[in-house]
Amino acid sequence: MAAQDRLTADTLTRAELIAPVPLRPLPLLRVDGLSVCYGPHEVVTNVGFELGRGESLALIGESGSGKSTIARAVLRLLPSGGHATGRVAFDGQEVLGISERGFRPLRGRAIGFVPQDPANSLNPVRTIGAQAQEAAALLDEADKAFRKQLILETFAEVGLDNPRRVYDSYPHQLSGGMLQRVLIGLAILPRPALLVADEPTSALDVTIQKRILDLLTRLQHDLKISLLLITHDLAIAAERANALVVLKDGVIHEAGRTASVFSSPESAYARKLRADVPALNPDRYAASRDRGFHAVKTGGGDTPKIDVGAVTKTFIVDGKTLTAVDDVSFIVPAGTTHALVGESGSGKTTAVRLLLGLEQPDTGTISVAGEQITGRSPEALRAAWRHLQLVYQNPFTSLDPTWTIERLVREPLDRFRVGTSKERVARVREALADVGLGGHLLSRKPGTLSGGQRQRVAIARALVLKPDVIVLDEPTSALDVSVQADIVEVLLSLQANLGLTYVFLSHDLALVRQLAHTVSVMHRGRIVEHGTVAEIFDNPQQPYTRSLLASIPSGIAGAAHLPQARLRLMATAD
Structure with missing residues (x-):
C-alpha cells in the first residue's frame, strides 16, 4: 500500500472514530437497582427496567411478587414503614430522593394512576362529579364550569355513553365497568405522560375486561401515553404490552420482548405462569x-x-x-x-x-x-x-377474621349437631387434609393465610358436612x-x-x-x-x-403489531 493510501485509510478511520454517535432517546421511566423494605424485611430486590415514551411494559407475577410495591414506589405511595432505595428517574429527573413537596406536582399531572378496585377507590357518599372536580383541580383551571366541560368530554372519550348522568351519579349507581372507566377518565384528565394501571380489570367480567383493555390501548396510542401495566395474567400482559418483567418474591426472574418471553419463557417460574393461564391450556385437566x-x-x-x-x-x-x-x-x-x-x-x-x-x-x-x-x-x-353447600366468591370477605380456622371449619358441624366434640375435631382435620392443608393451621386466623389458603379453608368448610x-x-x-x-x-x-x-x-x-x-x-x-x-x-x-x-385473552396475537419497548434486565434469577 502506498504511503498516501495508508494516510487516507488512517484519516478515514479517525473520522469514523470521532463522528457523533446518534443518541438513543431518553426513556420516560428508568428504574435502577430498586429495593424496597418494610422494616428489616426486603420485599423488592435490585429491580431495574426502562419504559420508552408511548410504549407499554407489564409487571407480572402472583400476589406477593412485588409488582404493586414497585408501582407504588414509582408513585411515591408506599405505605407507612416502607422504604425504597435505588434510583427512579422520570423524564430524566431523579424522583426517589426528592421531597414529597417536590414530587407532588408530578403525581396526577405527569404520572396518572388507575387503581385495582373501583368500588373501593371512590367515595360512596359523594357524586362522581364532586370527585372528578378534585382531579380537575390539577389542571390549574379556575373556572369550575370549564373544568366540568373538560370532565364531561373526558368521560365521553373513555366510552361513557351519558357523561352528564355519570357526573351526577353516586358510585353505587354505576356498574363496575362504568366505575373503572370513570377512574381511567380521571387519571387521563390532566394528560399524563405515564399511566400506571394496577390490575385494572381483575374485578370485571371478561367482556368488560376486554373493553377496558382496548380503551387503555387506544388511549395509549392516541394520547402518546406510556403504560405501566400490573397484572398476574400472562395472557393479558402478552396482548397489551411491548415488554414484560416477570417477578417472584421481589426479584426479576425474566424480562424482555413480549414475543420472546411469552412464546419461549426461559425461567421455570415464567413457564409455570404460562402453564397456569386457562386460555392457553384448555385441556390441562x-x-x-x-x-x-x-x-x-x-x-x-x-x-x-x-x-x-x-x-x-x-x-x-x-x-x-x-x-x-x-x-x-x-x-x-x-x-x-x-x-x-x-x-x-x-x-x-x-x-x-x-x-x-x-x-x-x-x-x-x-x-x-x-x-x-x-x-x-x-x-x-x-x-x-x-x-347442598356454597363456596363464596371472595375468601378475603367470606371468612370471619376473628375466628380460628378450626372454629370456621367446625361451625357447620356445630350448627347441625353432627357427632361428638371429639368426632367434630377429627372431621375438621379430615376436611382440611382433603384440601391439602395441615392441622398446624387450626389455631391460625384468616388474616395470617394467603388467598389460596383462605379459599381452601372455605372449601373445607363446605366439605365438612360431606x-x-x-x-x-x-x-x-x-x-x-x-x-x-x-x-x-x-x-x-x-x-x-x-x-x-x-x-x-x-x-x-x-x-x-x-x-x-x-x-x-x-x-x-x-x-x-x-x-x-x-x-x-x-x-x-x-x-x-x-x-x-x-x-x-389469547396472548401474543394482540401485541404482535405493537413496537417493542426497550428494556434492560438489571437483576435475574431462576
Whole structure:
C-alpha cells in the first residue's frame, strides 16, 4: 500500500472514530437497582427496567411478587414503614430522593394512576362529579364550569355513553365497568405522560375486561401515553404490552420482548405462569375432570342430581318489574360440573339463590337429589342444606377474621349437631387434609393465610358436612392464576374421589372449559345456549356466546403489531 493510501485509510478511520454517535432517546421511566423494605424485611430486590415514551411494559407475577410495591414506589405511595432505595428517574429527573413537596406536582399531572378496585377507590357518599372536580383541580383551571366541560368530554372519550348522568351519579349507581372507566377518565384528565394501571380489570367480567383493555390501548396510542401495566395474567400482559418483567418474591426472574418471553419463557417460574393461564391450556385437566364422572356413571343411576325446570323470578325495583330469571331450565347429572356463565346482571347469581332456597321462584320447580327445594320453609330446608353447600366468591370477605380456622371449619358441624366434640375435631382435620392443608393451621386466623389458603379453608368448610352438591360462586376470581390452578386441582381431585356434583358460576369461559362438563350461557335472565363444553366452545351458535368467547385473552396475537419497548434486565434469577 502506498504511503498516501495508508494516510487516507488512517484519516478515514479517525473520522469514523470521532463522528457523533446518534443518541438513543431518553426513556420516560428508568428504574435502577430498586429495593424496597418494610422494616428489616426486603420485599423488592435490585429491580431495574426502562419504559420508552408511548410504549407499554407489564409487571407480572402472583400476589406477593412485588409488582404493586414497585408501582407504588414509582408513585411515591408506599405505605407507612416502607422504604425504597435505588434510583427512579422520570423524564430524566431523579424522583426517589426528592421531597414529597417536590414530587407532588408530578403525581396526577405527569404520572396518572388507575387503581385495582373501583368500588373501593371512590367515595360512596359523594357524586362522581364532586370527585372528578378534585382531579380537575390539577389542571390549574379556575373556572369550575370549564373544568366540568373538560370532565364531561373526558368521560365521553373513555366510552361513557351519558357523561352528564355519570357526573351526577353516586358510585353505587354505576356498574363496575362504568366505575373503572370513570377512574381511567380521571387519571387521563390532566394528560399524563405515564399511566400506571394496577390490575385494572381483575374485578370485571371478561367482556368488560376486554373493553377496558382496548380503551387503555387506544388511549395509549392516541394520547402518546406510556403504560405501566400490573397484572398476574400472562395472557393479558402478552396482548397489551411491548415488554414484560416477570417477578417472584421481589426479584426479576425474566424480562424482555413480549414475543420472546411469552412464546419461549426461559425461567421455570415464567413457564409455570404460562402453564397456569386457562386460555392457553384448555385441556390441562381433561383426564382428572372426566375420571370422577366416569366413576359415577359406572356406579349406575340416571336420576339427575339437580333438576331446574322452567324457573322464573321477578323483583320490583323502583316500582318496575324486573325479570331476573326467565324460564330457566337445566339438569346436572351426579358427579359432573355444570357451569352458568354470563356477564354481571345475566341472572346466574339469582338462579343459584333459587337453587339454594334463599329465594323462591314465581314459577317452576327445583329438585336436588330427588327432593323438592321450591315451596319449602327455611326450617324444612335445613336437611337439604346439609347436602347442598356454597363456596363464596371472595375468601378475603367470606371468612370471619376473628375466628380460628378450626372454629370456621367446625361451625357447620356445630350448627347441625353432627357427632361428638371429639368426632367434630377429627372431621375438621379430615376436611382440611382433603384440601391439602395441615392441622398446624387450626389455631391460625384468616388474616395470617394467603388467598389460596383462605379459599381452601372455605372449601373445607363446605366439605365438612360431606355434601353431595357444592355451588361454587366465582371461587377463583379473587385469586392469581397460579393459585387458581391449585384450587382447580383440589376441586377436581375431590370430585373424582368423593363423587361431588358442582354448579360453577363464572364469567371466565377459559376456566369453565377446563373445569366443567356442561354449560348454560345466560343473558338478561334467559339461557341463550346450552350444551357440553365441546359443543359450546367448538361450535357456538349464538352471537352472545361468540362475543364471550372472543373476549378471552389469547396472548401474543394482540401485541404482535405493537413496537417493542426497550428494556434492560438489571437483576435475574431462576
